[in-house]
Amino acid sequence: MRFLVNIMQSRAHVFFALIAIIFWLVSFGPMWALENLQQHISISITMIFGSFVAGGTALGGGAVAFPVLTKVLGIIPVEAKLFSLAIQSFGMTAASLTIICKRIPFYPRIVFFALLGAIPGTLVSLIWISEVMPRIATKSIFSLFLLIFSVTILNFKKNILADHSPAETNYGAIVLVGFIGGIASGLLGSGVDILLFALLVLILKKDIKKATATSVIVMAVTSVLASTFNIAVLGNITQQVQSYVHAAIPIVVIGAPLGAWLCARLTNQTVFNTLIVLISLEISFTLFEVSKLFFVANSP
Template sequence: MNYKKQNYRQYIPLLCIACVYICWLSLQGVHSAFANFMSQISIAITMVFGSFVAGGTALGGGAVAFPVMTKVLSIEPATAKVFSLAIQSFGMTAASITIIFGGIKYYRSVVLLALMGALPGVAISLLFIADLVPRLVTKSLFSVFLLIFAVTLLRAHWHGKERLTIDLTYKRQNFFVVLVAFLGGIVSGLIGSGADIAIFALLMLYFKADLKIATASSVLIMATTSVFASLINYFYLETITPEISEFVLAAIPVVVVGAPLGAYCCAKVPKSVLLSFLLTLIGLEIGFTLFEVASV
């Protein structure tokens, strides 16, 4: 009985992907869907890598989408941020379904506590803070967060034994998780990612958590945060422009496959391979930012 149930659960992610493709084609029509995909091929190619990173690491798809869109494709940071949150709503949700139904471990109590802070944080950021922050500050803030993430990864790599379970019996620890997630949520509202990185850093540096379990937990947090933020952008702020809609529609068929694949690979590949890949990505992004700041 348990064996049959487990087999059934493994097919749920594939069923969800199939449903997304059917809806994607039905809403646009086959010709329009492929025409938009080809016209936005640079975005789609970007999200091939972005979705893999989103599903398999503690960085959201914005870790690739945001710097490529702002520094290579010359797209405004505000547009890149809204797009990053919107496309993460699809990609990281697909990765989350893979994590939950694929039996990949995550810290459930941490995820629930973090969402209590991340959701209010991203809402406050989108509604009251985002419009006040200058363009270059936004891009630099993203690089700073990536640098923090890199330091966290290196420290985790050289650390000793990791904890497979986390004890959250103390109220002080619970408050700390919520506070860090809240601050990360504010950053998410500015650059499209942040709550996931903040909680990942907390798990690795403070709780000495397992690298792969902490990664899976951060994916679940950012998936929910992205969906919530995108609902605010769409229904209240109305920042989902026709241009962003075209970007999202072109990237959807890529991310719903790439993100689950990233989640699966993260659970299987050696930690050293994952570490090298992320540090290379972060080094390139920080290098671009330093070059742009020096050029001002």
């Protein structure tokens, strides 16, 4: 019996992926699933890359989905945020199970304390903040969020990649950062993962790959709880958002675990460079869009 339990635990991420694929096929029927996948193929393609990012870096899948959906595909920010949280509930959960089952190192106590802040922060954002935030402000805040992070991480690059002794862990700061990140996650679809990663690596001098795995698990739990709240309490997951999520499910439950597995095998320098490239692309998209709005507003 103990042997069977160990097998089940070691294959939990595989079972989760199979259940998700079965759900994708039978929830509305195989024909509908395939037609919906074809109809929203651009979202599926986006999440091929987004799922690797979600599982393998400190940027959740929403960091890819949100800017592409809002800036390239023309989907309104509210729907993009709801999609990001919902699809991360599948992809980052799969990645988290991979991290745990494959014994990829992370910080369990930090996960616990970060969630103590992230959960109430996300609920506050979903209930009182996210629905009243203007569309362009939401996009700009997301990019500003990443810009601050990238500038900070570039300034501390030598410290990040050097072998320093970690600072004493301040769990009060972790709860506070979790709360602020939760507010950002409820507004943008991601955020607590980025802020927590910045705190762990830049301030507390934690290992960059263990910090990445920790941020993935925290964002996974936050996404699941936020999406459950959106469905059960707010009832704001529209049929359109459901169709977006449905088209991406088979992609993310495979891509995110692969991203987590790959990240554990990359060097710290490679992980660092990947983060900077992703952030630079997102900020460039926003600057381009804001410049277009500026020229339109000032044109005769």
